[in-house]
Amino acid sequence: MHPLAGLHVLNTRPAGQAAALTAALREAGAIVSELPLIGIEPREPAAPEERLLLDLDHYAGVIFVSANAARRGLDVVAGCWPQWPYRLPVYAVGKGTAAVLEDAGLTVILPERADSDGLLALPALGAVSGQRFLVFRGEGGRELLRNTLQARGATVDVLELYRRVLPAAAAAQWQAMTVSPQVVILTSPDAQQHWRQVAGADALRPLWLVVSPRMHAEAVAAGARVVEAAGADTGSLLVALQQMREQLAI
Known part of the structure; x- marks a missing residue:
């Protein structure tokens, strides 16, 4: 059954991180195109930040806020x-992040x-x-975690270990696609911001599948038709797509 x-479906995960989702979507019968909308540029810790790592114990x-933060964090800790x-x-923060850490033998x-x-x-x-x-997070991450924990009386240090950029080839790849x-x-x-930047007037044509209430609210404000998955992991995305198809008959 498919x-x-x-x-x-358009899979916008970063290059090198899209294969598992694409394979699962195709196994479920979807026609999948890939358009990486996030490029990950590693950022090396400065000397004061290295001291935070030495004090890890x-x-x-x-706290790891993304799978990319987990990958980079494990590298610098090692x-x-x-x-x-x-x-x-x-x-x-979610199942995808936890999976990276659990693969390294950590209890999450x-x-x-x-x-x-x-x-x-x-x-x-x-x-x-x-x-x-x-x-552990990317450059320019949200301050909600730090601010809230500090308000509760904790001391919070932050390591920003990568930058998220729009891949240079994204616009040309989108223009070369022959099927919407x-x-x-x-x-x-x-990724949501980069999608609007790359697709322009066409950005609102497909339905958007997003992974958080914050993204959902921003999508609605932009005028998109939107469905929110329970998480960014492959299983949650597949469940949301199946439910969406049943409800919207697309």
């Missing part, structure tokens, strides 16, 4: 620590709701006065 048979917990500090709690604390609000609702992050946390997608998958606010 629940997505004939549905034309002094933290009450570390340069300072031969193994992960014993009993250091690890938090992930995961919220039911896959966003910063979900993390902040965890009991372990409620009473944090006097505790110290380290957040029915659904575009957007798994980050930057």
